[in-house]
Amino acid sequence: MATYEPRDKYYRKARERGLPSRAAFKLEELIERAKIAPRGARIADLGCAPGGWLAILARAAGPAGRIVGVDLARCTNVPAGVIVITGDILDRATVERVIAGLGGAADLVTSDLAPKLTGIAMRDEARSHELLIAARQFARRVLRPGAAMIAKVFMGKEFSRIVAEFERDFESVAVTRTVATRPGSSELYIVAKRFRRRNEGR
């Protein structure tokens, strides 16, 4: 059986590199493999606290990039130049604030959104799904044609439908695990590239 080791290799590595969370290594691996997040990119990071992904995105996009993070929780590690909004992505007013912060069409939307787990499988799965739908709707509003998205997804009964929905919006969709994901976790990431032109009828 997989064991949960809170202070594992990635936790220690994050401490050594001054990164606020071990989650940073997951994104570092994903953007390196997919070759997304170029210098100067405009990026929205959904579920950004405590700021591990923001650190990786800020480094990848450089000073000419524009990065806006949003989370229910206050983000205490905000890289220079990054805008962070405290709010609920399910709330329309928060969505508008993130869009205003971006100031133009995005090259990449990342979502590591995850609900506080209750241990009640059906409820946790429904809540995760709701967050993923919100992330995808947000991406559809802000991405420029050709842009990309990375989103956390948990294996569940809606899994095939979720992937099919991404395939409608993007020309290339891959589902992957990261090396830094804890053993035994059902966490996966969708890496979707080449956003198709927005079409309200879709």
Ligand SMILES: C[S@@+](CC[C@H](N)C(=O)[O-])C[C@H]1O[C@@H](n2cnc3c(N)ncnc32)[C@H](O)[C@@H]1O
């Ligand atoms: C796994 S953590 C993100 C870790 C982050 N990517 C990092 O590298 O530090 C998931 C985050 O999703 C946030 N979250 C959950 N539901 C949310 C919602 N409705 N709106 C905004 N953020 C939400 C949580 O507060 C939590 O901080």
